Amino acid sequence: MKKRYLGLAVYFVILFIPIYWMVVTSLKTDQEILSEFTLIPSEVTFENYAEIFSSEVWRSSFVNSLMYVLLNVLITVAVAVPGAYAFSRWTFRGSHHLFFWLLTNRMAPAAAFIVPFIEVYSALGLFDTHLGVALAHCLFNIPLAIWILEGFMSGIPREIDETAYIDGYSFPRFFGKIFLPLIGPGIGVAAFFCFTFSWVELILAKSLTVTNAKPVVVTLTVGIGAEGVRWGLLAAAGVLTVIPGAIAVFFIRKYMAKGFALGRV
Amino acid sequence: MKPHPWLFLLPALAIMAMSAFIPLMTVVNYSLHYIFVGSEPEYVGLANYVEVLQDPAFRGALLRQIVFSLLVLAVEIPFGIAIALAMPRKGWGSGVALVLLGIPLLIPYNVVGIIWRLFTQTGIGVVPRALALIGYNYNVSLHQFDAVITVFLIDVWHWTPLVALLAYAGLQSIPDAFYRAAQIDGASAVATFRYVTLPKLRPVLILAVLLRLMDSFKIYSEPLLLTGGGPGNATTSLSLFVARKAESFELGYAGAASVIYLYIVILLSFIFFQAMTRAGEVRR
Structure with missing residues (x-):
């Protein structure tokens, strides 16, 4: 029973890794995306979103x-x-x-x-x-x-x-x-x-x-x-x-x- | 009393005429003509069809497409059933699992393309860096194998949740009494799955197999956004191939290829449908 849910949890984590990567990338500056490899943005920016909403x-x-x-x-x-x-x-x-x-x-x-x-x-x-x-x-x-x-x-x-x-x-x-x-x-x-x-x-x-x-x-x-x-x-x-x-x-x-x-x- | 059935069908058929029948007939019409920009189309009978069927590029794309779709089915269907079996049957967990499975399905194709480019692009992605650690030089725009396997994984990632959702729906409809009966008969877990679960899932699995077959056969945006169909022609799907011909205004050729394409999908769907329906009858 428990093992079954563990497997399911692992699947959901894998399922959401690419989506997580997209969300994280959207919060990074262009410079950070290209120059560094970070799993969590070192500097969270909402500039990308601001640009979209103002366009x-x-x-x-x-x-x-x-x-x-x-x-x-x-x-x-x-x-x-x-x-x-x-x-x-x-x-x-x-x-x-x-x-x-x-x-x-x-x-x-x-x-x-x-x-x-x-x-x-x-x-x-x-x-x-x-x-x-x-x-x-x-x-x-x-x-x-x-x-x-x-x-x-x-x-x-x-x-x-x-x-x-x-x-x-x-x-x-x-x-x-x-x-x-x-x-x-x-x-x-x-x-x-x-x-x-x-x-x-x-x-x-x-x-x-x-x-x-x-x-x-x-x-x-x-x-x-x-x-x-x-x-x-x-x-x-x-x-x-x-x-x-x-x-x-x-x-x-x-x-x-x-x-x-x-x-x- | 009740009105006539055709009255009910009329609105749907009227819309389908606009969105399916007229465009399809136009394609058929193209396929019977040689069309040059700036001159009158010339009726050529089936010459375009002969040309398409003899074209190694078309045959190559078709063969790749069939292999791709069969692989997709072979992986996504069992995997989807396994996920559905592991999901909680009731309670809050079931709702959460349903919503989580629904999310990847709602991502537009080209956003899927973007996600996976971010994910696999040399220089910015996770995958090349992770594989570099174990000494594998992963590069979708240079290595055919990497590109093909990535397009395949994108499809599995994106659409296995659909199979899981459908299988889950099917599982929910099996009354507990069947399982209790199996338990009383002392059936093993494998036997219960084979003789109770699987037959009961059949209608929903037919739907899942057909949907995945039809849609994987139409795959277009993923290879287009990942590598533009390359490297070489490694990820040029049949849709991509036909769309290119249409975009370069080889309308006669594209028309004939489209008609052949459509009938191959229909034929394959029909074979799968018959086979799965038969399998159910034999078992009974």
């Missing part, structure tokens, strides 16, 4: 990322809930094929879609907009959300639907009052995964934006190409990009625990 480019790119990620989660959940309901409650002509087709989109390499996305979305006026990136990310998030939600919904007996009708519930009332609360944890888990995958995605976000919707992940990459890499600054920005996700996990942890307890992910 319009960094600030707006953080806002851009949050905008399209939230938009993506909203769109995905809104269309995936009814979609998953259809798959969990009916077996209709071609339903298995359609389900599999949806999943194949989760497999599609985003790199292959760069040029068509730019071409099609430019024609539709979606290029370099938050909505454009949010829609593009639906490519992998809708299949995933339907997959997860279908699992949750299949775990809810059909008798509940039938009973509600016999009790005189109309479909919308049944769906809103009874069904949605039942799959709340499932929606939480699906939203969490969509948030994650949209937040970390780089290829499409990079190719579909120039300035208006430029996300923070791209601003970071630009920093790398510049002459004389500013490691401290990059590390600080890296730390900041992890925070929204950590907050998201914190808020939905109860839902996640419930979702995981149901064994439906």
Whole structure:
């Protein structure tokens, strides 16, 4: 019993060493990063963070990322809930094929879609907009959300639907009052995964934006190409990009625990 | 009574048309043409496909990719299950472990790239200095082996927590009664794992294997940020290879390569799915 937890503790330490290194680097001066090797900064500085917060480019790119990620989660959940309901409650002509087709989109390499996305979305006026990136990310998030939600919904007996009708519930009332609360944890888990995958995605976000919707992940990459890499600054920005996700996990942890307890992910 | 299923699917399908179907059809269209900048595309049938399949560079990237993904699965799946088994089942420890596992998953790909560059860069990183102590000259931008193994470790570091989370979810759903029954029958720990835990975990493991297969097959940012796909072509993943072709506007070639790429992933996923489903049926 104890040995088991010791092993787990060692794993978590190893898991967090690279993250620790990033945090520490973000608190060092550029000079210390390049000239010395220190596990703890000899002189803690918040200059890197100050520089990011005072920079319009960094600030707006953080806002851009949050905008399209939230938009993506909203769109995905809104269309995936009814979609998953259809798959969990009916077996209709071609339903298995359609389900599999949806999943194949989760497999599609985003790199292959760069040029068509730019071409099609430019024609539709979606290029370099938050909505454009949010829609593009639906490519992998809708299949995933339907997959997860279908699992949750299949775990809810059909008798509940039938009973509600016999009790005189109309479909919308049944769906809103009874069904949605039942799959709340499932929606939480699906939203969490969509948030994650949209937040970390780089290829499409990079190719579909120039300035208006430029996300923070791209601003970071630009920093790398510049002459004389500013490691401290990059590390600080890296730390900041992890925070929204950590907050998201914190808020939905109860839902996640419930979702995981149901064994439906 | 209940409305028709297609009504429920319509919104999802409408969005998927925008984000999946139209772009995919555009790629297919490219793949059937020779495209030069400034002139009309010329229909060439399957010529691009023949060119791609005969190209040693594409074959090399594909082979590296398959080996990479299989290695990723071979390490991450057992390792993830082991972590899930070691996690506390209830109480505050379970919540803490879940959040800790969730954090690496939330780090954007390129921040992962940055973390590992900070970590492995000659001159500033921990790894080269630590390995120098035991006399190993570690350098990702010069030694192919170092670069490949580092990209592999990045993936294991980043994504094993996902497998662990999924396996943990699966473990939580196994009723205690099964374990009690096994105990009464006098089953050993190994036998309990083999005949109770593993079969019950199967649905969740199928999901984990498929997700990791699909995503490791798409690996892009990590090698790009670590070494730009080098040294040589050692870490040029299939995604990186195809994206380069698209960026240099070889659209016909890139289109054909993309379609082949997509169908290989689908085929591999299908094989894994069938094999794992079958394994469950035979056991029953």
